[in-house]
Amino acid sequence: MKECEYRQINTGPGGAVTSPAAGTPPAPPPHGDAAAAGGGGGGGSCKKSRLRRKWEVFPGRNRFYCDGRIILASQSGVFMLTLGLILSTCGLFFVFDCPFLAEHLTVAVPIIGGVLFFFVMSSLLRTSFTDPGILPRATPDEAADLENFLPVPDSSGLSTYRPPPRTKEVVINGQVVKLKYCFTCKMFRPPRTSHCSLCDNCVERFDHHCPWVGNCVGKRNYRTFYMFILSLSFLTAFIFACVITHLTLRSQRANFLSALKESPASVLELVVCFFSVWSILGLSGFHTYLVASNLTTNEDIKGSWSSKRSSDESANPYSYSSIVTNCCAVLCGPIPPSSFDLKGFVLPDVVSPSVPDSNIPSFGVKTDTNMVG
Ligand SMILES: [Zn+2]
Numbered sequence: 001m002k003e004c005e006y007r008q009i010n011t012g013p014g015g016a017v018t019s020p021a022a023g024t025p026p027a028p029p030p031h032g033d034a035a036a037a038g039g040g041g042g043g044g045s046c047k048k049s050r051l052r053r054k055w056e057v058f059p060g061r062n063r064f065y066c067d068g069r070i071i072l073a074s075q076s077g078v079f080m081l082t083l084g085l086i087l088s089t090c091g092l093f094f095v096f097d098c099p100f101l102a103e104h105l106t107v108a109v110p111i112i113g114g115v116l117f118f119f120v121m122s123s124l125l126r127t128s129f130t131d132p133g134i135l136p137r138a139t140p141d142e143a144a145d146l147e148n149f150l151p152v153p154d155s156s157g158l159s160t161y162r163p164p165p166r167t168k169e170v171v172i173n174g175q176v177v178k179l180k181y182c183f184t185c186k187m188f189r190p191p192r193t194s195h196c197s198l199c200d201n202c203v204e205r206f207d208h209h210c211p212w213v214g215n216c217v218g219k220r221n222y223r224t225f226y227m228f229i230l231s232l233s234f235l236t237a238f239i240f241a242c243v244i245t246h247l248t249l250r251s252q253r254a255n256f257l258s259a260l261k262e263s264p265a266s267v268l269e270l271v272v273c274f275f276s277v278w279s280i281l282g283l284s285g286f287h288t289y290l291v292a293s294n295l296t297t298n299e300d301i302k303g304s305w306s307s308k309r310s311s312d313e314s315a316n317p318y319s320y321s322s323i324v325t326n327c328c329a330v331l332c333g334p335i336p337p338s339s340f341d342l343k344g345f346v347l348p349d350v351v352s353p354s355v356p357d358s359n360i361p362s363f364g365v366k367t368d369t370n371m372v373g
């Protein structure tokens with residue numbers, strides 16, 4: 001399977017791929033060593049200051065809990081609604097339907113329901129609380145280097161500001177892909193990266209921002225998101241079928257109205273499942289198509305690789321031309337470590353102006369990628 005190995009892009013005026021670097025995030029400074037963490041380069045001001053964790057100095061809008069181990073978007077009201085709907089519907093099902101169905105049908109009903117409920121909750125919480133693939137913003141030094149912020153004296157002696165180039169082009173599997181410059185994060189966005197306006201971060205392999213899970217869906221949590229909607233589809237359809245069976249069995253002993261009166265909670269579950277199952281099934285089908293095509297929602301909505309968009313021959317350069325390989329690549333590939341390092345290393349309050357080049361965040365371009373233009 002062809003896989004991405006990453007190189008550093010030289011963000012200087014030359015604009016060419018230069019030093020090969022590992023695809024891992026920049027090497028963190030040693031624990032507790034303020035001088036080393038601050039760079040310690042020639043003449044740097046390495047003040048002794050309180051060391052802070054990365055999430056404490058994080059400039060985006062995400063919120064952190066449990067000492068930075070849990071990340072959530074700034075607005076998590078809809079996520080609470082999702083959690084409340086799932087917990088209340090499943091709670092009613094296990095309390096009012098399962099005992100009757102286990103007695104009159106089979107004990108497999110509560111067992112299957114319990115397994116599906118466990119899958120739904122674990123995948124939901126993992127999607128919501130995991131770093132989706134946030135890219136750290138450039139430090140002021142890196143930004144100055146990249147943007148060429150230094151004033152350039154013109155012939156009249158006045159200083160002029162030289163704006164950064166807005167796009168760069170790379171070739172990925174024979175396809176020219178434009179890298180856009182992010183003015184907030186002060187860097188060229190790696191391929192498939194997009195800036196989430198709600199979280200105010202650039203996210204790798206950005207799929208979309210999902211208010212229902214209270215997080216962006218990206219490179220590091222797409223798999224659990226897909227598992228969540230898939231297991232939720234099965235759970236909703238299962239509860240829907242079980243509740244109908246429950247009411248049918250009760251109505252055989254009396255009439256249907258008295259069955260409804262005997263189990264009013266089932267009516268509530270029926271209404272919730274009926275109105276949600278169609279959209280959840282549709283979403284699962286849509287994401288199954290995306291997984292099989294190795295596409296993201298963002299690319300599909302924008303029509304990034306649609307031939308209708310331009311007269312050029314444009315196919316998805318990330319697709320392996322095989323549904324099975326695409327599914328394996330999206331669902332079974334290794335999950336990269338968080339470059340954000342939520343619970344890990346510390347940064348000093350004052351960073352030395354001279355940051356070694358090796359600390360500049362690297363971002364992903366496949367090895368078969370060559371800068372052009
Ligand atoms: Zn950005």
Ligand SMILES: [Zn+2]
Binds near residue numbers: 199208
């Ligand atoms: Zn977001």
